[in-house]
Amino acid sequence: MSLDDRIQAYLRATLPADRELVELDGLTASFHPRDPLRYRNWALPGPPPWDLDGLVDAARARRRVPRLEFVESCAPGLPEALEQAGFTREARLDLMTCTPPAHVTLPPPPGVGLEVLAPDAPRETVRTMLAAQRAAFADAGEPDEDDVARYAEVGVLARVDGRVVGGGVLASPRDGLCELAGIGVLEAHRRRGIAGAVTSALAREAFARGVEIAFLTPGDADTRRVYERAGFAATSAVLAYAAGP
Numbered sequence: 483m484s485l486d487d488r489i490q491a492y493l494r495a496t497l498p499a500d501r502e503l504v505e506l507d508g509l510t511a512s513f514h515p516r517d518p519l520r521y522r523n524w525a526l527p528g529p530p531p532w533d534l535d536g537l538v539d540a541a542r543a544r545r546r547v548p549r550l551e552f553v554e555s556c557a558p559g560l561p562e563a564l565e566q567a568g569f570t571r572e573a574r575l576d577l578m579t580c581t582p583p584a585h586v587t588l589p590p591p592p593g594v595g596l597e598v599l600a601p602d603a604p605r606e607t608v609r610t611m612l613a614a615q616r617a618a619f620a621d622a623g624e625p626d627e628d629d630v631a632r633y634a635e636v637g638v639l640a641r642v643d644g645r646v647v648g649g650g651v652l653a654s655p656r657d658g659l660c661e662l663a664g665i666g667v668l669e670a671h672r673r674r675g676i677a678g679a680v681t682s683a684l685a686r687e688a689f690a691r692g693v694e695i696a697f698l699t700p701g702d703a704d705t706r707r708v709y710e711r712a713g714f715a716a717t718s719a720v721l722a723y724a725a726g727p
């Protein structure tokens with residue numbers, strides 16, 4: 483099995499437990515029960531044929547945007563099928579990976595403290611980290627109480643003068659893989675090296691737990707450069723498609 487196939491299988495196996503899963507021909511759709519944010523509602527493809535009409539119907543019935551995210555090499559022919567069905571490409575994101583030998587330790591800048599957040603961390607601390615993470619992304623809104631209560635991951639948060647200004651999490655390690663997700667820093671504290679230090683600390687935590695390959699997807703060229711400094715390199719790509727209104 484190729485690395486891309488392993489990552490696609492990982493993404494399917496680690497769909498959050500609180501999602502509603504809808505199995506369609508060639509697709510597994512995952513819907514957040516409370517949050518309509520597009521990035522928390524999406525489908526993963528399997529072998530064709532792909533029931534794209536069924537995905538649109540399922541998403542519309544739940545007042546969600548019909549979306550797919552997938553490793554590009556794992557679904558040949560799907561981009562063409564999506565475009566024929568009226569979907570538009572939202573993004574082509576680098577899929578970046580890092581192994582223990584490639585990992586680079588990036589210390590936090592002066593005045594910034596990092597803290598590892600275990601699954602059993604105090605819920606108020608979890609709440610402040612999730613709020614800072616989501617505030618770092620446009621239209622993400624506030625975490626709800628279920629998000630806080632269900633937190634069962636390992637995170638790294640960053641503090642400046644005692645205030646949480648950013649963080650990120652490790653998704654559940656599985657089959658030697660682990661995804662780093664939600665790495666964000668409040669706008670007023672960006673371009674200081676905080677995101678790089680958080681990324682490096684998350685990777686270190688992953689490798690300490692036996693992970694062979696950590697991976698993530700940067701949203702733009704600036705974040706890609708941040709992750710490169712921590713030892714990540716682009717090895718493939720993830721595509722995101724969505725249907726319009």
